[in-house]
Amino acid sequence: MAGGTSFALNADTGLPAGWPAPDPDALALSRRLAALLRARIGEGGPLPFDAWMESVLYEPGLGYYSGGQEKFGAAGDFVTAPLVSPLFAWSLAGQCAEVLAAVHGDTILELGPGDGSMAADLLAELERQEALPRRYWLLERSASLRQRQRERLQAVVPHLLARVDWLEHLPERPMRGVILANEVLDALPVARFRRHRGGVAELTVTVGEDGFEWQERPARPQVERAVAAIESDLGRTLPDGYLSEVCLQLPAFMASLRDSLATGALLVVDYGYPRREYYRADRDEGTLVCHYRHRAHWDPLPAPGLQDVSAFVDFTAAALGAQNAGLEVLGYTSQAHFLMGAGITELLEARRGEDVMEQVRLAQQAKTLLLPGAMGERFRVLAVGAGNISAPTGFSLYNQLANL
Numbered sequence: 019m020a021g022g023t024s025f026a027l028n029a030d031t032g033l034p035a036g037w038p039a040p041d042p043d044a045l046a047l048s049r050r051l052a053a054l055l056r057a058r059i060g061e062g063g064p065l066p067f068d069a070w071m072e073s074v075l076y077e078p079g080l081g082y083y084s085g086g087q088e089k090f091g092a093a094g095d096f097v098t099a100p101l102v103s104p105l106f107a108w109s110l111a112g113q114c115a116e117v118l119a120a121v122h123g124d125t126i127l128e129l130g131p132g133d134g135s136m137a138a139d140l141l142a143e144l145e146r147q148e149a150l151p152r153r154y155w156l157l158e159r160s161a162s163l164r165q166r167q168r169e170r171l172q173a174v175v176p177h178l179l180a181r182v183d184w185l186e187h188l189p190e191r192p193m194r195g196v197i198l199a200n201e202v203l204d205a206l207p208v209a210r211f212r213r214h215r216g217g218v219a220e221l222t223v224t225v226g227e228d229g230f231e232w233q234e235r236p237a238r239p240q241v242e243r244a245v246a247a248i249e250s251d252l253g254r255t256l257p258d259g260y261l262s263e264v265c266l267q268l269p270a271f272m273a274s275l276r277d278s279l280a281t282g283a284l285l286v287v288d289y290g291y292p293r294r295e296y297y298r299a300d301r302d303e304g305t306l307v308c309h310y311r312h313r314a315h316w317d318p319l320p321a322p323g324l325q326d327v328s329a330f331v332d333f334t335a336a337a338l339g340a341q342n343a344g345l346e347v348l349g350y351t352s353q354a355h356f357l358m359g360a361g362i363t364e365l366l367e368a369r370r371g372e373d374v375m376e377q378v379r380l381a382q383q384a385k386t387l388l389l390p391g392a393m394g395e396r397f398r399v400l401a402v403g404a405g406n407i408s409a410p411t412g413f414s415l416y417n418q419l420a421n422l
């Protein structure tokens with residue numbers, strides 16, 4: 019693959035024509051990030067896509083998640099399940115309570131907690147169920163997001179703030195309890211590769227006459243090995259010209275979580291597929307998803323630092339990474355089955371008698387979380403455990419472990 023962005027660009031902003039202009043400060047940060055990327059490419063040559071993605075998302079002070087601009091909700095770029103409805107966090111609360119009781123746990127750790135909505139709603143529901151953990155940790159590297167989360171918790175559960183703490187890294191001493199990761203794995207940088215009959219090429223980003231552009235180069239050995247492992251697992255060679263992604267850091271990420279969990283469970287919710295579906299022959303243009311002000315597309319090159327860049331999750335790889343690190347894979351199912359198993363209907367029912375408009379609103383939100391055409395099927399839930407623990411009841415309706 020060669021060539022630049024697929025969009026026609028606005029001459030003033032450098033953003034795709036028709037996209038709303040960002041505020042001048044955000045645009046200035048994006049230009050600084052673009053200059054830094056150009057300098058890096060000038061010095062070291064084209065950037066493998068995972069290095070590009072790492073930078074546009076996490077470059078200190080400049081990356082999408084490191085900068086201060088609005089990302090979540092109506093005024094931002096995308097909406098996640100905790101922002102669709104508190105029913106999501108309320109349902110997860112019951113699952114957390116189950117695991118905490120089973121392992122005599124005292125801690126919930128939430129990775130990448132977004133705007134803090136999930137933490138606030140989850141704590142409120144756990145309080146209602148008289149199942150509060152001693153500690154609720156939020157692992158968040160961005161200072162501006164930490165502030166945002168604090169404000170949200172202060173607004174919803176001010177009396178529970180004493181239990182809440184922020185971490186910049188995974189805890190050094192293994193915890194007993196639950197680790198939650200909603201839409202975190204899709205934000206881990208991925209390498210992009212193309213299968214050719216004679217070998218594997220890697221997609222890198224370089225600087226062309228009109229801006230950043232793609233360049234295919236021979237794949238790094240670690241990408242070749244990863245593709246060989248995928249093909250060996252699938253029992254077939256990917257078709258000639260096939261383009262896709264692989265998350266090289268996923269095994270190490272799962273292993274690092276293993277080191278942090280003495281006993282308990284990790285619940286991962288994200289968009290993704292089991293490996294057989296991920297690398298289906300007709301899914302030959304990869305799985306990248308980028309978001310700018312609720313425009314979803316697949317082109318990560320324009321507007322560095324201003325748009326979210328993500329990739330679907332290979333859930334088989336996540337499960338294997340966990341298993342190889344010594345965790346037990348407990349459950350895998352769709353978000354719809356998981357939430358139904360976790361009692362979302364009963365939670366809705368329990369709000370009967372409250373304000374009618376609020377009930378209608380919650381019922382509509384439940385549809386977005388559950389319907390196959392909305393989030394119900396595209397999002398999947400994976401549970402892995404440390405210690406002697408069984409699958410939470412969210413997996414009781416339809417545990418699809420055999421599909422991984």
Ligand SMILES: C[S@@+](CC[C@H](N)C(=O)[O-])C[C@H]1O[C@@H](n2cnc3c(N)ncnc32)[C@H](O)[C@@H]1O
Nearest residue numbers: 083098100129130131132133157200201202205
């Ligand atoms: C799409 S946002 C999801 C936010 C939130 N969980 C939600 O559902 O609204 C992805 C988040 O994952 C965080 N993230 C990425 N890599 C991470 C890592 N290695 N550890 C913890 N968080 C990470 C990002 O910083 C970002 O805040």
